[in-house]
Structures are given as structure tokens and as C-alpha cells.
Amino acid sequence: MFGYVRPNKAEMLVKEYAQYKAAYCQLCKTLGQEYGPLARMALSYDCAFYALLALSVTGGAVRERRARCVCNPLKACVYLEAEGEEYKKAAALCVLLTFHKLRDDLGDRSFFRSLGSRMLLPYVGRKARKAEGRYPLLAQAAAEAMEAQRQAEAERAGVDPCAEPTACLLGTLFAELAQPEDRQRPALERFGYFLGRWVYLMDAADDLREDLREGAFNPFIRRLGLEGKRELAPEERQAAETACNEALNATAAQAALAANLLELENFGPIVRNVAEKGLAEVQREILFLHVKEKPRRELEKL
DSSP: OOSOOOOOGGGSOHHHHHHHHHHHHHHHHHHHHHHOGGGGGGOOHHHHHHHHHHHHHHTOOEEEEEEEOSSOTTSEEEEEEESSSHHHHHHHHHHHHHHHHHHHHHHHSOTTTTHHHHHHHHHHHHHHHHHHHHOHHHHHHHHHHHHHHHHHHHTTOOHHHHHHHHHHHHHHHHHTTSOTTOTTHHHHHHHHHHHHHHHHHHHHHHTHHHHHHHTOOOHHHHHTTOTTOSSOOHHHHHHHHHHHHHHHHHHHHHHHHHHHTOOOSSSHHHHHHIIIIIHHHHHIIIIISOOOOOOTTHHHHO
16 A cells, blocks of 8 residues: 555544544554564555554444653654554554565666665565464465556556556455455445555556656556657646546545445544545645655654
8 A cells, every 4th residue: 555545634523633643653553563663664544544444343442542652752642552453454464565565666666766675675574474474364465466466567457457456455455354244344345445446546646757757657658648758748747637537536436435335333434534535635635736645754743
């Protein structure tokens, strides 16, 4: 995941944002406890959302605890603790996805541009093996999805085949949160599928101009007839952004419909905020305001 799945703060109640921030900080703490202090670099909004969704589906007991920030002892934080495995699974997902992202960087970037990834990969690889030992099904689903995506991109496939692995991965992960006989399982799978598809499309749209300059593969390049170009004229750029936005809107609408079918116990309003308003705000920021992903520790500054 890529840090795009986050709520629209302006549309949240103060209590809801406090809960989201506390869950984010708790995931950061869990990453350090389970995989070491450096593992906190893998923290993402996406995995924080996964933890909140898991807590909402299982209905597990949560409690708030005030303590010092694990990264900045001079600052007080509120942590949203839980008794179940939700945060530990989210932490494992952070590590596994970071591992696969680093591996992709080695193949997609030049030696010097991928030097940081080469240095981090041995350390992250050890943590990923630890996560795999704890959650083998999670690790298998992530590995299969990343391999399928690499193959689709190597074949320079279209938008739909390239987005399918990430869509299926989130569909599998979200469905796994419910018991097989749970009537919410199909809606969870559908929600995950379209959210995963949206994440891939959002990342491709975000990287479009950079991929054009570098001659790298991007499924939107062929769809929009931009082969051979290195720079876009203002009118071409506007047309490309509008076309990407339309594709993203169609996918986000399906994700929001599926989210509305869910009966969530703890953090339903936050989940629906992300599905109905957060995704749209991220699209607006990146495609039309050209705001890149904010630093991971942004929440600690607010």
C-alpha cells in the first residue's frame, strides 16, 4: 500500500479524529515492539486503516491510554490499545508490503537510485521472514499479489490487468477479517477489492508525469495515448488528470457502496469517512492541487 488511504480530517468529528490518531500511534508502537525501532519507518496510513477496520469487524475491546510518544519522549500521546491481534497483523502487513516495495525498487530503478533500497533490504527481509512465520496466509497473499503485479507490468498489460493483483490482495485480506459464515464477508471482500484497485490506480496516476519523463511503464500511458512523450503540454496534462480522475471516481464509488453494506461496531464512521470522503480528497490533492503524500509522522505534529 502507498499511503493514500486516509480520512478527510475536515469532515471528521473531533472524537473520531482523536481515535484515528490514537490508533495510528498504537500501530507505530506495535511496529517497534514486534519488529524493532527501525520498523516504524514502514508505518503507513493504509495499514492504520486496516487495523481500524479489523477492530470494527471483530468488535474487540479497546481502551485509551496516555503515555509518552515512543519516538519523541517529550511529547504525550494517546494510544488506542486492543487485546486482540489486530495491531500485530497490521504491523506484519506494514513490514511485508515494505519488503516487496523495496524489491520492486531494485528492478524499477537504476543502481544509484535504488541504493537506499539495497541497503535496507537485508534488514527488512529478516523482519519480513519473522512476519511470515507469524502470519503465513498474510505473507502468501502479499507475495502472490506482488508477483502477479510484476508479471502484468513486465508484459506491459493494460490498466485492468495491472490493477487486479492489488485489488485481489485487499479483497482477500479484508474478507479474512470475518469468519467464513459471517454474512458481512462478501461485502468486506468487495470493499477490499475496489479499495485495492483504487490504490493502484491512484499510485499510477500520481506517478504518471515522472514515469513519462523516465520512460518507465505506467498503464495510464497507453490508455491515454501518451506513448513516446516525455513532457505534457498544459492542456494535455489537464486532459490526463481528468481522465485519471474519472477512472478513480468509478472505482471509489464501488468501494463506498460496499462500505455502506458493512455493520461495523467500533469505528464505522471513520471507515465510511475514508471510503466516502477521504479517497475523493486524496484525488483532489494529488491530481488537481498536486500535493504529494505528506510525511508519515504528520499526525504527530497536529
